[in-house]
Amino acid sequence: xxxxxxxxxxxxxxxxxxxxxxxxxxxxxxxxxxxxxxxxxxxxxxxxxxxxxxxxxxxxxxxxxxxxxxxxxxxxxxxxxxxxxxxxxxxxxxxxxxxxxxxxxxxxxxxxxxxxxxxxxxxxxxxxxxxxxxxxxxxxxxxxxxxxxxxxxxxxxxxxxxxxxxxxxxxxxxxxxxxxxxxxxxxxxxxxxxxxxxxxxxxxxxxxxxxxxxxxxxxxxxxxxxxxxxxxxxxxxxxxxxxxxxxxxxxxxxxxxxxxxxxxxxxxxxxxxxxxxxxx
Amino acid sequence: xxxxxxxxxxxxxxxxxxxxxxxxxxxxxxxxxxxxxxxxxxxxxxxxxxxxxxxxxxxxxxxxxxxxxxxxxxxxxxxxxxxxxxxxxxxxxxxxxxxxxxxxxxxx
Numbered sequence: 001x002x003x004x005x006x007x008x009x010x011x012x013x014x015x016x017x018x019x020x021x022x023x024x025x026x027x028x029x030x031x032x033x034x035x036x037x038x039x040x041x042x043x044x045x046x047x048x049x050x051x052x053x054x055x056x057x058x059x060x061x062x063x064x065x066x067x068x069x070x071x072x073x074x075x076x077x078x079x080x081x082x083x084x085x086x087x088x089x090x091x092x093x094x095x096x097x098x099x100x101x102x103x104x105x106x107x108x109x110x111x112x113x114x115x116x117x118x119x120x121x122x123x124x125x126x127x128x129x130x131x132x133x134x135x136x137x138x139x140x141x142x143x144x145x146x147x148x149x150x151x152x153x154x155x156x157x158x159x160x161x162x163x164x165x166x167x168x169x170x171x172x173x174x175x176x177x178x179x180x181x182x183x184x185x186x187x188x189x190x191x192x193x194x195x196x197x198x199x200x201x202x203x204x205x206x207x208x209x210x211x212x213x214x215x216x217x218x219x220x221x222x223x224x225x226x227x228x229x230x231x232x233x234x235x236x237x238x239x240x241x242x243x244x245x246x247x248x249x250x251x252x253x254x255x256x257x258x259x260x261x262x263x264x265x266x267x268x269x270x271x272x273x274x275x276x277x278x279x280x
Numbered sequence: 281x282x283x284x285x286x287x288x289x290x291x292x293x294x295x296x297x298x299x300x301x302x303x304x305x306x307x308x309x310x311x312x313x314x315x316x317x318x319x320x321x322x323x324x325x326x327x328x329x330x331x332x333x334x335x336x337x338x339x340x341x342x343x344x345x346x347x348x349x350x351x352x353x354x355x356x357x358x359x360x361x362x363x364x365x366x367x368x369x370x371x372x373x374x375x376x377x378x379x380x381x382x383x384x385x386x387x388x
Contacts, residue, residue, distance in 0.1 A: 092303075095311055098380035102318045102373070109325050 297374055319373040326369040330359045 291312065295301060298315065300308050328336055335354055342350040355362055 092307055092311070094381050094384035097384045098377055099311075099315065099318055101380050102322075102376060106318065106322065106325060 294374075298377065315377060318377070319370055322373045323366050323369045326365060327355055327359060327362065330365065331355075332358060 294312060294315070295308065298311075300311060303311065328339060331339055331354065335358060339351060339354050342354065359365060
């Protein structure tokens with residue numbers, strides 16, 4: 001494994017010869033499984049399941065798996081009024097249900113087949129972390145360039161100037177959210193994944209990191225298993241990153257630039273577009 | 281415009297539009313991310329739907345081959361008003377989301 005940018009993804013392919021990477025991939029796959037069940041189903045997800053997290057089971061071993069902890073526990077440990085908590089949970093349920101319906105509509109659109117067919121060709125080539133990152137950047141770039149790279153909307157330097165782009169950080173809020181959903185065990189997993197990422201940086205240098213992200217592509221194309229680890233990576237707020245070659249003026253640099261500014265999360269991508277096209 | 285500031289303003293606008301001000305930040309982050317994904321896919325689908333049938337296959341091939349310039353050129357060639365399309369689709373996606381949330385609330 002000489003070039004980490006060309007490292008194969010581990011979830012579906014032969015085991016990587018790097019034990020650290022294998023361990024990381026296994027743990028991220030576990031996280032992915034937890035998150036996928038939480039978010040991607042059309043049923044009410046995540047919030048009720050949070051009560052089944054190990055932390056609650058440890059506190060209330062005799063409690064029913066489907067019951068929330070007693071109100072007095074919630075008040076003492078979380079500082080929340082039970083009514084307020086239930087209101088927030090109700091908000092979440094309705095919003096998630098609405099999102100699931102929109103996603104179901106998107107998934108049912110026949111036009112998705114065209115992208116799927118293109119990716120079928122792409123899949124014949126070996127999948128590496130680098131290609132996953134490029135795929136995500138490509139999808140983002142096709143939209144972002146269209147929306148942003150016009151004189152009428154843009155102001156300032158060219159879109160792909162590296163001066164625009166900011167260094168990546170792990171999204172602490174996403175990790176906190178994950179902790180609330182999946183309990184203490186996930187915190188340990190996240191810590192080990194971060195430690196593993198740090199080890200890779202120490203081994204290959206600070207400029208070389210591994211990415212898994214393109215969960216939107218997963219839904220666009222229906223290729224769930226292929227990019228499963230990427231989904232977890234993105235939902236964790238960008239735990240890993242990929243380094244794409246090229247200086248600011250090259251195609252690689254442009255792709256990287258798009259990825260860095262637009263594809264941090266899809267919410268950020270839309271936030272950017274939103275601010276541009278709806279600027280007041 | 282500073283990109284970080286741009287994202288910050290865009291996020292604040294989205295939060296206001298969607299009425300997420302009172303939600304815990306952790307949950308709001310997840311919701312925003314999901315909404316972002318839905319809106320992004322809607323925009324992508326809309327643009328592809330406006331491409332001629334034969335060009336959609338070409339678009340898919342460019343996608344497979346990571347030809348970002350060709351993808352952009354196709355969009356600009358066949359959808360000259362792509363900016364307006366994106367704006368409109370984003371707005372429709374938000375309104376649809378609000379409508380669906382209202383339906384879910386009515387069910388509860």
